[in-house]
Amino acid sequence: EAQVTQNPRYLITVTGKKLTVTCSQNMNHEYMSWYRQDPGLGLRQIYYSMNVEVTDKGDVPEGYKVSRKEKRNFPLILESPSPNQTSLYFCASSLYGSSYNSPLHFGNGTRLTVT
């Protein structure tokens, strides 16, 4: 089944403890992206990757890192999490980095709480 898989679904951690949220897709998609969802703000893009070894900042990249060493994986890294990073995170992928011909597929989300 074609899908975007995020892990974990739920994560509670403490301020300053490094964590990684994994994202994997099995559709051979070139484009991958991370969003965070906050009440009253909708979803905002954190980082995106047009292809392997190519990553770029979205609208809210501060406090996050990403890497794209393999086509299928796009982990989100929080080196020193803070409470304002408590949010619902979504990974997404599409065949290409353009809306013209490839819809965006979302993972099921990771709810992160930083205390």
Added chain:
Amino acid sequence: AQKVTQAQTEISVVEKEDVTLDCVYETRDTTYYLFWYKQPPSGELVFLIRRNSFDEQNEISGRYSWNFQKSTSSFNFTITASQVVDSAVYFCALSADQGAQKLVFGQGTRLTINP
């Protein structure tokens, strides 16, 4: 810059009523895509529709219909004969920037259908 506004934060109706969710967007691009996503209580994002800026035809899918009007920069979503299972948060989103895959989301509308 792109912007999407969903002015209705919460809507509550009784089952079988019709309900319209408003979406107003801003973009200077002449080519863009508009989307609606549903987020049920389980948290995942469910794709509902994608419409490109050159196609102003209204669309109907079962009890769902969408009214795209470029003259008012609106892409409204109507649920006819609402059901309890329609209860969810609904997001409108825009993709512009020469078709780049980045989605700009509205704030979301929480729809509650009461039995």
